[in-house]
Amino acid sequence: MSMYISTNLYNPGRLQEVFQLMDEIGDPSVGIELFPQWQSEVFCNELAKQMEDLMQYPISLHGPYYCTEHSKPEGTEEYARSMQYFYQTLQLSRRLKSKYIVYHHNNCLVEPERRDEMISVSTENLRKLRREAKHFNAQIVIENAGVLSRGNMLFDEEQFIQIALSMPENILLDVGHAHANGWNIGKVIAKLAHKIIAYHVHNNDGCEDNHNRIHEGTLDFAQFLACYQKHTPQADIVIEYGPQYAHDRNGIVQDVAYINKVLNCKQTA
Template sequence: MKLFINLLPYMPNIDEANELLDQWQGGIEISMDGPNWREPVEWDREYFRFERHAGPVSVHSPIWELNLATPRFEVIRTYSYEVYKQCLEWSARIGAEQMTIHPNLYCTPSFLRYESQQYAKENLMRLGEKAQSLGVDLAVENVGFGSFALFTQEEFVQLFQEIPNIKALVDVGHAHINGWDTPAVIRELGEKLCAVHLHDNDGKGDLHLPVGKGGIDWQPIWEALRSLGHPYRAILEYVEGTATDVVLADAADIANELKGLPAQ
């Protein structure tokens, strides 16, 4: 297991980012949508702020204005595929181990669900081939809530049996809102699971609270993760404004949990 911290809360403030990186030697996840998904950035310049970090790197590809699954607009699907292909190439260029991708635009209802799933699978398979050629894990995240979710729990697990060249990223907070049996999903995915996003919520809103500050029952999740027999990435994905000392303390506690060690 490798532990990562998502840098999204720190990207607007270089001093906060440096404070974190001065104390953190583990992995970092960089968002390509820019500070808190509020504005675009020039990717190479943004990475330059963090390239001094010696630990492993993961990338979260853009989410806004992109949709690999839209059944109505081929031009959007084609455009989205080309953007994500460029993102994979950039991820490989900076030495990222993994690129996280959303299979659809999570805030778009699935009007034509079957057709949307087929377009998503077609594009994910092509991007998976590209990722393999570049030596980057393409990590597909479970996104969307209720009617906005493209895949059910069972369909999400099956996705990685149908497409062997992609990997699964289970976002624990998203799974909780949708009522998934997260420990079961982790176990069923097995070696297809390459990463988890760790954050908490009240079961209603995607709050990205620190672990233990919401309604998620974490012990069965830790047990499921400890049962895995292969390497994976555990990524803290906390809300903007979370204090650096909270993030670092949680990272230490979670590392111990996932190693089966008693809390310090």
């Protein structure tokens, strides 16, 4: 198991703050999941400045999210931009030797009458990116994206299990999204244990996608860790908090220590 801290914490221009957090964590085995914001010139400039420092850490990459929509077909402006952003992410993956890149089938609102079309288009776009990823020696992993409260959940629990089983890619299970959508997280983990290689962890009120700290919400995080240890003890854990915690370095350090303590105790019991 490896642990990563997502830079989803930081707005464009504040990327350098992740290194202060990493210093306070003080564990060289903890890496960074870089959340690229290609739509922001400020972010791109900051990324260039911080590249050498990023190379000192284990890296995973979130796929582009902002201004990105993989359910839009070829020939549209959204398709062209999304593919360009992902190509930039593939280049970054090769430079930083990223462990994997996270893929969202969609980010936009799901209109029920367009759902099948959206799945077909995003699956085809994933096929193209799968082919490109081979040239960069990159691994794409599929995330359960979207929440009911935002109207952008493309797959419900059973549909996600089936799509995950049908794809050659491995899975990153976002437990915050699953909780907000009312999924049986233990069941999903048990069904997909052989495909899950990582988790995004955060908490919420069971409805909104708050990206809170792991104990600030209605998800029983200790129960999740027990399920994790039973079914997927080698999977990575990515702490993916929202920008509201950018200044709470001490809290994040505590959460890293808590996860390590619980899992190490179980491994040695």
